[in-house]
Amino acid sequence: MNSQSLNLDNLQTTIPIAPEGFKSGFVAIIGRPNVGKSTLMNHLIGQKVAITSPVAQTTRNRLQGILTTPEAQIIFVDTPGIHKPHHELGKVLVQNAKTAIKSVDLVLFVVDSSTDAGTGDRFILDILTRLNTPVILGLNKVDLQPTNYQFIDDTYSNLIADTNWSTVKFSATTGTGTEQLQKALIDKLESGPYYYPPDLVTDQPERFIMAELIREQILLHTRQEIPHSVAITIEKIEETPKITKVNAAINIERSSQKGILIGKKGSMLKTIGTAARKQIQKLISGNVHLELFVKVEPKWRQSRLRLAEFGYQVEE
Template sequence: MSTPEPTHRSGSVAVVGRPNVGKSTLVNALVGAKVSIVSNRPQTTRHRLLGIATFPEGQVALVDTPGLHKQQKRAMNRVMNRAARGALEGVDAALLVIEAGRWDDEDTLACNVLGDAGVPVILVVNKVDRLKEKAALLPFLAQVSEGRKFAAVHPVSALKRNGLQALAKDLLALLPEAPPMFGEDEITDRSSKFLAGELVREQLMRQLGAELPYSTTVEIERFVEEGELLRIGAVIWVEREGQKAIVIGKAGARLKEIGAKSRISMEKLFGRKVFLETWVRVREGWSDDEAALKAFGYE
């Protein structure tokens, strides 16, 4: 009597939550590679992006989304909210990511959006490592679960990769029996050119002041492979001349630092030598201009 083949599950899962709860860190941790940029600033993620997590038992296509937020002051905010909501179309399940010890109106908004989507939802309570009062975790889990239908609740630390094995197991159980959608070595549906632009933008989010990163975007003008070398030309777009001076810095010091750190990240991701050139240009009001956003690749 032959042993039945083990079941393989495969499907897509939306990763949803308010800004800055660690959605991208969670996606990277589950994928086992950096596919989504991270910083400690809200709304670092601006695009819908697929992270492909492959396990012996199955494959999960994780749809990383911009944080759902109430304020929609600019066209950029509206585009990001549309991308987050659009990510729910055709998914098999969803992860609602929240921060341990905190639930606010934007968490409720994200939860309600998922309720309307009609897919099974796992609540992921992230950043449990930062919780000062560990005894407060269980009452908090009971409080946020009350009156809400979650397929499972998982306290995790995406940054320290704690609790992810149990989460992956429950997640795979929600997916249909199906063959893999992607090759075993594939980690994202995005091009290397797109990822290069994101790595430059990550440094802008990390190195600039509180407001300025939201007035910047990155366009890759050149992406050429020369044997083992990648030649990349990146344009950093800002909205005003004064912002250009800030990004460049005194005697070009800040732009040099942004370029150097971006290049190191690119070499790590692409596994090859990178020659990176960066320029800063002005396009007034691009973040509140639907046509400009489309030209820069925003969905």
């Protein structure tokens, strides 16, 4: 394992008593698809626990990342991008994101500050203003702002004009402004205990992270050909002192996608497998043998039963 324990599978330390003045709480990272929520969480934690890609709607599960400093422990809830759903999977994702907002101590509403505030941002604003949960507006991607950025900033100032929300500008990619963001988050939290051991960075099991790392490589290498109709199931894990063997199924909806994923003489599947294996090896700090195979599951995104089998359930 890495220097920081990744998940509860390897929990060996106990939860200490928090010192006087220690703060803690749950922070939901909310925003439209592809505004950099997962990239931000990975940066703040200092370790990759959420997958990222240029394709919108990458995050599917409510992934909890844990940041512990001498002063505070922040449990980040990285949610799926809030959008207008087009299938059962989309409905589940949006419902789970809304549920996350209701069960946290603070909301970080992340927007893309390289473009004007849009209807999607106003839709999220409407949801958040109906709740009593404190909100910080995070203007991400300041490194991509044009020279006339003040006009863009003004659209977000106007967006939240009727709220008492504070605003922080930053870049999750370069790290600019993230220290100020972290301070602003801690300032908003109440005094509280350690919820997790200080060396833990996520509450998700390794099996889940492995599946996500494989899905990330599919998104990166196939882009529009296999957008979001793919689900990964880890079928088997065998550990020996020298190597960890992982068998995983790539579930897709159409037979035509199978050829794209496999590629000419298996070239695409090999490329995906090689890249995913390297990421999984970083995850477990050991050698990995990864075997991938492709299964066709017609219309799985429309089936509540299949969604549940693949780990996508509506959270209450």
